[in-house]
Amino acid sequence: MTNKDLGKDELLRKLEALQEKCDFLERVVQEVPANIYLSDFKEGVIWCNKTNEQSLGYTLEEIKAMGTMEYMRQIVHLEDLNIPKDSVTHYQEYTGAEYGGMFRAKHKEQDTYKWFMGWAKAFCHEQDGQVKSIICVDVDMSPRMNTEKQLIEALRENLAQKNQLLINRLSKREKEILNLVCKGLSSQAIADQLFLSVHTVNTHRRNIQASLGTSNVADLVVLGKEAGLG
Structure with a gap:
């Protein structure tokens, strides 16, 4: 056998080993008990694994034909549609x-x-x-939530994440003021601590409430504390 033949055989063995590795990884990705998908900001969902198709009932071709947002409206609870939207916003506007x-x-x-x-x-x-x-990786938590306590804790953590994302939209000064509001400081006390006028502090507080969608100070404090402030 010539050196050329030996080289060819070695190349074939490497290709076979590479194919085996690719087949193995493909099987892992397709059979892992989690929905995995790629979402392009311009094109929407461009790939998903078999678990995603089986657990939600839509093939990748159907998802592409529907459009990602219509697909989300069909499968995601109306009260939770902000989650996929916030995910996009997070990567378009914030670091992390x-x-x-x-x-x-x-x-x-x-x-x-x-x-x-x-x-x-x-x-x-x-x-x-x-x-x-x-x-994106989505794991069905229903079989793992065997107690009401587990569900409540998971929802509490989710609420904290949502509120943190809202707070990230505030300016640095607004975050400072919100943190002090959550500590129970009055507008005058905040103004004294930050060397601002009371009028400026109150303007910031109104802007913060408008940005976070709260109608009163109590709701504002609850939201801030749930996100870890105060």
Whole structure:
């Protein structure tokens, strides 16, 4: 056998080993007990694994034909639609490695919603560094929530994440003032501590309430404390 033949055989062995590795990884991705999908900010969902198709009832082709937002409206509970939207906003406007939240979703042929814990991470970037697409992993938590206490704790954590995302939209000064409001300081005390006028502090407080959608100080404090302030 010539050196050329030996080299060819070695190349074939490497290709076979690579194919085996690819087949193994493909099986892992397709059979892992979690919904995995790639979402491009311009094109929407561009890939998903078999678990995602089986647990929600829509093939990748159907998802692409519907459009990502219509697909989300079909599967995600109306009260939780902010989760996928906030995930996109998070990567378009804020820094951070990953974003997560709990939401309810259902199979297209079923009426019962299940609780999912979803996590997303930047996957591809544009040349200017902006996130182009994210990889998302959603795990069905329903079988793992055997007690009401577990569900309450999971929902509490999810609420804290939602509120933290809202607070991230505030300016640095607004966050400072909100933190002091959550500590129980009056507008005058905040003004004295930050060397501002009371009028400026009250203006900031009105802007904070408008940004967070709260109608009174009590709701504002609750939201801030749930996000870890105060």
